[in-house]
Amino acid sequence: MPTQPIFHITGVTFPRAHAALRPAGRFAPAGRGYARPMNAHGPHLSLDEFMIEMGREPVSSLTHERLMDLAHRVRLSDGLIASRTCFAANTYARNLVCRTPAFELLVLCWRQGHESTIHDHAGSLNAISVHGGELTSRIFVPAAGRPAGTGPVELLAEERVRPGGWTGVDRHGIHQLANTTDDDLVTVHVYAPPLTELVVYSTDSAQTERRPLRYTLADDLT
Numbered sequence: 001m002p003t004q005p006i007f008h009i010t011g012v013t014f015p016r017a018h019a020a021l022r023p024a025g026r027f028a029p030a031g032r033g034y035a036r037p038m039n040a041h042g043p044h045l046s047l048d049e050f051m052i053e054m055g056r057e058p059v060s061s062l063t064h065e066r067l068m069d070l071a072h073r074v075r076l077s078d079g080l081i082a083s084r085t086c087f088a089a090n091t092y093a094r095n096l097v098c099r100t101p102a103f104e105l106l107v108l109c110w111r112q113g114h115e116s117t118i119h120d121h122a123g124s125l126n127a128i129s130v131h132g133g134e135l136t137s138r139i140f141v142p143a144a145g146r147p148a149g150t151g152p153v154e155l156l157a158e159e160r161v162r163p164g165g166w167t168g169v170d171r172h173g174i175h176q177l178a179n180t181t182d183d184d185l186v187t188v189h190v191y192a193p194p195l196t197e198l199v200v201y202s203t204d205s206a207q208t209e210r211r212p213l214r215y216t217l218a219d220d221l222t
């Protein structure tokens with residue numbers, strides 16, 4: 001069965017207003033919650049091999065770098081991704097592929113104009129690859145003087161990720177994903193541990209809100 005790498009590097013743009021925050025190189029420094037550029041080490045992994053590797057150490061001690069490395073090495077079949085490529089009308093669809101105590105793997109499907117909230121993952125690590133279409137990924141940080149975990153937040157960086165490209169956020173990284181193109185977008189996400197809720201932020205309010213997550217159900221699909 002044909003396979004393909006699920007991650008690949010693309011470029012980042014930075015808003016002029018935040019030039020002072022522009023990281024050296026492509027990615028923000030540690031603490032900004034964003035993945036460093038890296039090359040995969042080690043052999044390719046099937047999905048069951050990935051599940052075994054993810055179970056080798058407690059997810060509480062798993063680093064973002066380790067998750068990105070393992071995710072970079074996974075080879076998912078086009079048939080598996082196609083079987084979870086289902087869209088919803090009003091918002092992006094979250095289609096579960098597999099879930100263990102250590103992680104979950106989903107295919108997210110985005111129509112034109114669909115976008116996420118500005119959020120962090122309440123302590124989960126995240127790796128994202130683009131399977132089809134173009135992903136707009138925005139990274140946020142607390143506004144000047146605001147402590148971590150509070151709002152309002154401000155935009156640090158925005159990037160476009162194309163098929164084969166990858167991105168991700170660390171346990172407390174704040175981001176927003178969107179399909180800003182006219183075409184459908186299909187992305188593959190790993191969360192470790194599985195994502196049960198988001199912390200939602202605002203660019204104009206100090207308030208944050210915890211929101212539970214659900215998988216897209218058959219009745220939601222178009």
Ligand SMILES: [Fe+2]
Nearest residue numbers: 119121126175
């Ligand atoms: Fe996210």
